[in-house]
Amino acid sequence: MSTKKETIIKNKITIMVVDELRKIVGKDNVSTDDLLIALHSKDAAGMVGKGIAVVYPENTEQVAKIVKLCYEKDIKIYPQGSSTELSGSSMPNGGVIMNFGRMNKxxxxxxxxxxxxxxxxxxxxxxxxxxxxxxxxxxxxxxxxxxxxxxxxxxxxxxxxxxxxxxxxxxxxxxxxxxxxxxxxxxxxxxxxxxxxxxxxxxxxxxxxxxxxxxxxxxxxxxxAPENIVYAAAFFEKIEDAMSAVADIKRSGILPAIMEFLDEDVVEVGRKIINSDAEGNLLIIGVECNNEASERVLNNLAEILKKRSKNIIFAKNSKEMEEKGIMELRRAFYPLSMKFGFQQLKTPTFVLIEDIAVPVSTLHKVVKAIKEVAKKYDFAILIGGHAGDGNIHPIICIPTEDPEKFEKAKEFYFEIMKIALKFEGTVSAEHGIGLLKKEGLEMEMRFRKSEKALDIMRGIKKVFDPKNILNPGKIV
Amino acid sequence: MVGKLKDRVLKDALKCSFCGFCEVSCPTNFVIKRNYTPRGRIGTVIFALKNGITTIESVAGIFSCLGCGACVEYCPAEIDIPEVVRNFRYILRTEDTEISDEVR
Structure with a gap:
């Protein structure tokens, strides 16, 4: 708790720093507007932060001057892109928000x-x-x-x-x-x-x-860019079969660029996109090749997939893939989840996306384990992700205005992270640690009996940033 | 009358997950400041109707919307963003919120 005197000094420093920021980047590139700050302190993971100003530098020299100023005055800096990272890593907590929208060349x-x-x-x-x-x-x-x-x-x-x-x-x-x-x-x-x-x-x-x-x-x-990409979208009655097909393809020597997975509930909500009455868990495979090899590669793919799937949509090239809506359905995973949430809850819905990675050979067991935990929590869950690298994104939908459910969701995701570790995976594949996965990272390093690695990370942070002014409170 | 409209506008705005998919399609996105983007405008509506906060800069963002609807196609929550903005402008005018001549 700051004393009144400390608060006055703090406010004076803030006013002074904002004046200096205006000198560095020009007055139009600094804002202390409460609402603009609020808009830059909100992200797609439902987190809300705070800041004293938003600054939009135009070049490296301006960034260096701002950082030097903040370093001297002990002001925190929160670098920010488009705040779509889903882990709270760009969430500010009281300092200068540095947005890179103007450095976009x-x-x-x-x-x-x-x-x-x-x-x-x-x-x-x-x-x-x-x-x-x-x-x-x-x-x-x-x-x-x-x-x-x-x-x-x-x-x-x-x-x-x-x-x-x-x-x-x-x-x-x-x-x-x-x-x-x-x-x-x-x-x-x-x-x-x-x-x-x-x-x-x-x-x-x-x-x-x-x-x-x-x-x-x-x-x-x-x-x-590849000369051509051939696609196959195969539907499987059981998730286990879809995941086994991933293993079959890996064993065959084919190296797909795309190996994406959507569970049967996502397919159900998004069926209109592919204009098909197909049901089941969907695996989308995309293999880059030259035009001459396309037919052969597609035939090889068909042979492998037909062993476990009775319903496969093929596309000989990207144009055909677009006409059939195959990748559109995969890209719609997030919007479809929102639609699913709204259908289930009948209220504005927040979509929470988990991000774990496990060895590809364990995917079928992991998906099954996640579904079982979801039942315990009574969450409607959708599962999709990047089957080819073992990165899955279980999604649950909660009402926008329900902090209790939000806490419950965090608990649920902690259990999912435990499943990832049990199957020798990791708690964060591509969304980062930020604020939401800090405890998860600690759990992972404890699980690996490697707490020392966290000490090393803290040491690295100190070497780079001894005054702890850069995006403090994130990762470790 | 305006009360009911406010409820409807807020309900629509609350569907926004702040994903930002709409931004790049918006002709005023070049301003960079978030209040001049579709998600920023929806955020502005939420802060105003839920938290009672409006600022001159945020209102300027609302009145900069061209109403072209380019954002609608990319909104995963299927929010009719121009419609929300139009209704919110009506609310601001009806409630005599301070709107500078520059943005009117």
Whole structure:
């Protein structure tokens, strides 16, 4: 509890800092409007924070000056992309909110060297549109790609729909420009695919949720877009059969880019999209190949899937896939969950998405275990996710205005995290730790008898940020 | 009359999960400040009708909506955002909320 005198001093410092911020970025790029701050302190995971100002820097130099100012005055900084991370990692708690909406330029596309240079505020959809002009792509493809920014995804360690082949974003960052909490600017990694630069600080920053430094520029690895993708959407009566089909495909030597899963309830709600009366648990497979090989690959895929599924929709290329609505149904997982929640609860609904990863070979057991726990809690649950890399997203819907149910949901998700650990998985696959998974991370390290790793993480935080001004309270 | 409208508008706005899928389609998104985006406008409506907070800047965001409906296609909650904004403008005018000439 602050004394009256302390509060007055605090307010004076705040006014002074806001004045200084205006000098750095111009008065239009700083706001202390209560409601605008509130809008930047809310996220898609239902969390609500607070801040003293929102600042919109336009370049790295401005970021460095702001950080230096805040470091000197002991003001917390909360870097922010589009707040779609679902773990509370960009949630502010009383300091300056630094939004990267104005740093949204694609600076360079270099096809020969295979990289693109982007500012943190570039959205995935914008990058995809630009790269498609060169028949290239950045393979990371989060479900929220319309809204998510590259900077946010780097800090979250995001993945996406093509994880089965391409992994997550950490595998696709060549180098970063980072502003340290002191205001110093460092360039780590390089524009080359091979780079041995001592300890790999680039990989350390990826997934650090803005707690170690502020990413102001990124060099991303890009690859040619595939000539063709063939698709199969197979329906299975039992979840176990769908998961066994994943294993069959893996054993066959086919390497799909897409191996996505939706359970029967999601299919039921979204059947209109694929214009089919098909029922059951859905597995969507997408394999990249050249035009000449397409028919052969599709036949191989059909042979494997037919062993366990009686109903399969095939698409010879992306155009056919779009006409049949296959990926549209997968991308609609989130909207369909909202629709499902509204149908079930008849009131504005909040969708809570869990994010665990387990070894692919255990998926069928894990899905079964999650369904059993959901019954105990009496939650209507939908399950979907990235079967190819063992990343599943159980979703429950709760009324928007029900804090009691929200607490119950957190308890439920804790049980799901325990299931992930029991099957040698991990509590967070691609949504990050933020605020919601802090206890989960501690539980995981205890489970692994590796609490020392948490001490090391706390030590790293201190080395980077001794005054604890960068996104404090997150991860550890 | 306005009371009932307020309830209906708030009920619609509360369906928003703040996912941000709508933002990139909005012609005023280039302003960057969140109150000039569809999700920001819905947030503004919620803060006003649920928490009783309106500010000059937030109201400016409400009156910047072109009503084009580009956001509607991308809203997972199927909120008719321009309709919510139109009704909220009516509420603001009816209740004589301070609206600067610049945004009228």
């Amino acid at each position: 694609i600076e360079e596309i270099n096809i020969v060297d295979g990289y693109v240079t982007v500012q943190p505020g570039v959205r995935f959809i914008e990058l995809e549109e630009e790269l498609s002009k060169y028949k290239y792509m950045f393979p990371i493809d989060p479900g929220s790609y319309r809204a998510a920014t590259i900077g946010g995804a780097i800090n979250t360690g995001a993945g996406g729909m093509r994880g089965a082949k391409y992994g997550s974003i950490v595998d696709w960052i060549l180098g970063l420009e980072v502003v340290l909490p002191t205001g110093d600017i460092i360039n780590i990694g390089s524009k080359t695919t091979k780079c041995r630069q001592g300890y790999n600080l680039t990989k350390l920053i990826v997934g650090s949720e803005g707690t170690l430094g502020i990413v102001t520029k990124a060099f991303l690895k890009i690859v040619p």
